[in-house]
Amino acid sequence: MATVEERVKAITARVLGLELDEIKSEHSFTQDLGAESVQSIELVAMFEEEFGIEMDEDAALAVETVGGAVEFITQVCRQQGVELEE
Amino acid sequence: MRLILVDRSDEIRRNFFPLALSRPLWQLRCGITTLEEKLAAKLVPRSLEGIGADDAAYFVPDYMADAYRARAKYPVNDMSALAGDDLMLVDPLVKAEDLRIRAEGKSEVGLDEQGRVFYARIVKNDLKKLVANSIEDFVASAKLRLPNVTCKLRTWEYLWDLVLANADQITSDFAAAGKCGIEGKVEKPGEILGSKTDIFVGSRARVHPMVVIDAENGPVYIDEGAEIQPFSRIEGPCYIGKESILLGAKCRSGNTFGPCCRIGGEVEESIIHGYSNKYHDGFIGHSYIGEWVNLGALTTNSDLKNDYSTVSITLEGQGAINTGSTKVGSFIGDHTKTSIGTLLNTGCYIGAMAIIMATGKPLPKFIPSFAWFVEGVVTKGFGRTGLYETAKVAMSRRGREWTAAEQAMWDAIFQMTAPARDEAIKRGRKAMFR
Numbered sequence: 074m075a076t077v078e079e080r081v082k083a084i085t086a087r088v089l090g091l092e093l094d095e096i097k098s099e100h101s102f103t104q105d106l107g108a109e110s111v112q113s114i115e116l117v118a119m120f121e122e123e124f125g126i127e128m129d130e131d132a133a134l135a136v137e138t139v140g141g142a143v144e145f146i147t148q149v150c151r152q153q154g155v156e157l158e159e
Numbered sequence: 160m161r162l163i164l165v166d167r168s169d170e171i172r173r174n175f176f177p178l179a180l181s182r183p184l185w186q187l188r189c190g191i192t193t194l195e196e197k198l199a200a201k202l203v204p205r206s207l208e209g210i211g212a213d214d215a216a217y218f219v220p221d222y223m224a225d226a227y228r229a230r231a232k233y234p235v236n237d238m239s240a241l242a243g244d245d246l247m248l249v250d251p252l253v254k255a256e257d258l259r260i261r262a263e264g265k266s267e268v269g270l271d272e273q274g275r276v277f278y279a280r281i282v283k284n285d286l287k288k289l290v291a292n293s294i295e296d297f298v299a300s301a302k303l304r305l306p307n308v309t310c311k312l313r314t315w316e317y318l319w320d321l322v323l324a325n326a327d328q329i330t331s332d333f334a335a336a337g338k339c340g341i342e343g344k345v346e347k348p349g350e351i352l353g354s355k356t357d358i359f360v361g362s363r364a365r366v367h368p369m370v371v372i373d374a375e376n377g378p379v380y381i382d383e384g385a386e387i388q389p390f391s392r393i394e395g396p397c398y399i400g401k402e403s404i405l406l407g408a409k410c411r412s413g414n415t416f417g418p419c420c421r422i423g424g425e426v427e428e429s430i431i432h433g434y435s436n437k438y439h440d441g442f443i444g445h446s447y448i449g450e451w452v453n454l455g456a457l458t459t460n461s462d463l464k465n466d467y468s469t470v471s472i473t474l475e476g477q478g479a480i481n482t483g484s485t486k487v488g489s490f491i492g493d494h495t496k497t498s499i500g501t502l503l504n505t506g507c508y509i510g511a512m513a514i515i516m517a518t519g520k521p522l523p524k525f526i527p528s529f530a531w532f533v534e535g536v537v538t539k540g541f542g543r544t545g546l547y548e549t550a551k552v553a554m555s556r557r558g559r560e561w562t563a564a565e566q567a568m569w570d571a572i573f574q575m576t577a578p579a580r581d582e583a584i585k586r587g588r589k590a591m592f593r
Contacts, residue, residue: 110541111516111533111534114531114533114538114539114540114541115533115534115538115591117539118538118539118584118587118588118591119591119592121588122588122591122592129542130539130540130541130542130543130544131541131542131543131544134541134542
């Protein structure tokens with residue numbers, strides 16, 4: 074199983090139409106990767122499906138960077154009892 | 160005599176969603192007035208405006224009581240209102256024209272063969288016989304302990320009944336209002352067709368030049384402070400609410416617009432509650448639209464199927480219901496916003512507080528409340544907070560306040576409507592992953 078970071082980056086690449094190696098942890102979804110508001114909604118939906126979790130929309134959409142998303146998703150997975158590859 | 164209006168049955172209320180999600184049934188509009196105003200006019204000799212010996216009390220679902228209390232003139236969910244006066248309890252869905260009950264007389268409960276209480280006239284001295292723990296117990300004890308009269312009164316069954324009856328109701332409400340003539344300003348050149356006795360232009364209302372008012376097939380009532388801009392055509396029967404503005408609108412017959420609406424494009428046989436905007440071109444027909452709705456430019460609905468068959472509608476929490484009518488448009492709840500170019504299918508239901516981003520195709524026929532319809536699927540979108548922020552801004556622009564009570568009511572509606580929304584989001588996810 075891939076790590077949380079790898080899975081987050083794979084989904085980000087798919088939704089935003091980017092190559093994997095273009096995505097860095099410190100990148101902002103909107104400023105650096107060019108995510109439009111509609112794509113932010115899609116990203117949240119895809120992360121929920123990928124990890125089998127439910128995220129609070131306000132908290133999820135407040136996350137700005139790829140690294141922030143990894144951290145946030147890891148935390149939600151732990152709270153909701155979802156096993157992860159470290 | 161105190162008028163008591165009760166709206167506590169979930170089973171009945173659901174037939175009037177999405178409008179009834181955020182208001183009691185008697186606040187629904189049909190014709191020139193609300194259902195409450197029609198019933199009150201039938202029951203009490205004086206208007207409820209001048210209280211005198213006549214007043215009212217309301218019983219609404221608990222989740223909306225605080226929000227409704229802030230805008231209601233009379234007590235809400237207050238059991239003490241069931242004491243100290245003769246009472247006339249009325250089912251708010253009884254058609255007012257069928258209500259021919261004398262305010263004076265002995266206590267009696269009018270009900271149908273299935274036991275649905277249409278009205279209960281209760282004289283003060285009989286109140287001690289009744290149980291006053293809750294409004295439900297009160298009505299049940301009245302049914303049990305007071306003389307019953309079986310009667311057949313017609314009731315409004317579904318939201319679309321109001322749309323289909325709107326033109327006739329405008330005509331009868333116009334006659335009941337007894338007003339005609341021009342108190343405001345009608346500028347030349349313009350044309351008035353039909354009898355001037357079928358037209359009323361209220362004080363401060365302004366009809367600009369190049370407007371046609373056609374009252375040949377029904378009356379036109381333009382209420383106080385309304386403004387009709389050039390190149391508008393208004394066909395009666397029609398009611399244009401206070402401070403509403405028509406912007407070069409093709410206003411076909413049978414329309415009711417609440418106060419402070421902005422209406423452009425083509426509208427036919429539709430009811431639009433206050434503070435809603437359909438500013439631009441696009442067609443809306445046989446539709447019922449709530450408060451604070453914004454329809455983006457070129458939002459258009461179908462109100463007739465290509466095969467002329469009857470139209471079905473899916474209501475929140477219910478399956479598809481055949482309306483039995485071939486002409487049925489859209490039903491849109493309060494605070495919903497559509498993007499430019501939105502195409503609404505025949506018999507389309509869009510819940511309250513929804514955001515619609517058009518895809519170029521007709522929308523699905525059912526979109527639940529608080530849904531963000533994006534890229535052709537229902538999503539969670541930016542959630543409730545963003546919607547509330549938008550509602551606050553929209554209301555403040557018109558001098559209205561978004562209160563804590565209002566937010567609590569919408570939080571409850573969010574929970575109530577979650578099952579349908581969660582289901583739609585699940586389906587949307589599947590489509591997204593295909």
